[in-house]
Amino acid sequence: MTLERDLLLASISDYLEQLGEEGLDGLETRPQPARPAAPESFPVSAENAGSPRPAAGALPVSPVSAPAAAAGFSGALFSPYPGLAKTCTLEELREFIGDCKRCKLAQYRTHLVFGTGNPRARLMFVGEGPGAEEDAQGEPFVGRAGRLLTDIIERGMGLRRADVYICNVIKCRPPENRNPEPDEVAACQPFLDRQIDLVSPEVIVALGTFAAQALFNERTPISRMRGQWREVRGIKAMPTFHPAYLLRSPADKRLVWIDIREVMKVLGLVSPRGSGG
Template identity: 50%
Template structure:
């Protein structure tokens, strides 16, 4: 990984070698820093997305007061397809569940199912390898993403790329990046339940088409959407969850990490767990 790239972001000393991580863990606080006060469940601005890796195969760092990692059955094979039609099956969701990639992306770009279409510059379907082993799921496009039509650009996108590089992964190379919402909420506000409901069939279809080996969900909103839970990130980190039969590793959103530098040490632990899952599935 390029230390120069990290230094430009002021992140040079944050990502450390695994042989130094145990000492760091001993000095770290036992619990995650609480999220800034806001809506208890839908304050998703502090997180969302994911990353992957195959080269780093270190065991997870010892943690205090953490539940054991959930084992995933037969990790050497790609998971079975996830049912793409979400709960509350409708004619629209059934249509989306049958779409191929080209039809799906065209449908996303022309979607008018909710009011988000009224203020967007363009929809942001996602980007990357359509047969990716790693699917990164974020929350929603921001202003720059809305302009460029690509998820995770700007400072948060640079940090995400550096995080991927830290575990020998690269955007677009075995990696696909998508968001829960495909259009930018005005003022980068939190997604609303009705908006998520309209976009849910699109994300479900992307998961079914990609059939990723691992999903990396970063940020509270993406995590709660995929895992269907209101539990805080602090209670969910350090474990392997599942979406259908697909392992899910969670962590903080890069935008949150840019504002909360100490939590990068915890995100590094999450990266090690993600890398371990990918390496195990590759054996």
């Protein structure tokens, strides 16, 4: 009995030592520093600013005490990158990623496309990966599809693009716009996970098949997934068509608008019965 107990203790001790070597940064418990104040141009929620609720159509930033951010660490307890979960702001995360060569896409990129927008946005859009224009400019969604996404945000939802946060699953452009490969997604997705935890939006919109399948870890086609709420890291997530697809199939803009209206309802930008907004 004593021998069994000793063996058990020894194996637990070995395991803990191994975790220590591999980086158990998910267990980091130091307090989360206060988030930087939102730029003045962003409408601020009553809870954050002590000011009256913004006018209809404005998108307040997410509360500082959003659960994932307040927890101070990524939901992924065993991060593949020691130190990743210790990044407390998007700037720190970008610095952590650095001149990344953690997967083979590094050799093809002009710019690493990290993400853009309000670091405390209530709404986050996640696409697949940078295309040619995004790679050239270092910003997500700046091509024709990006302009359509801006239209959805600004003309459809009545928000400003700067009020939301926009990024991709993959930060570097795959050659000839091929789909990212599983090892590339595995290498890059921890950065997206951390971005989600740091922004801690109330709603995520997954744009297109690849983003939805990567975020929800399922192989269902986007045509069957779209319009149905999912959850990512404790956050409500809506899959819908990618703007690039809508450029080829404009008739399906109608379906995207249905999905976006659902998102607007959750964010309080339109009445739940759909008559307001």
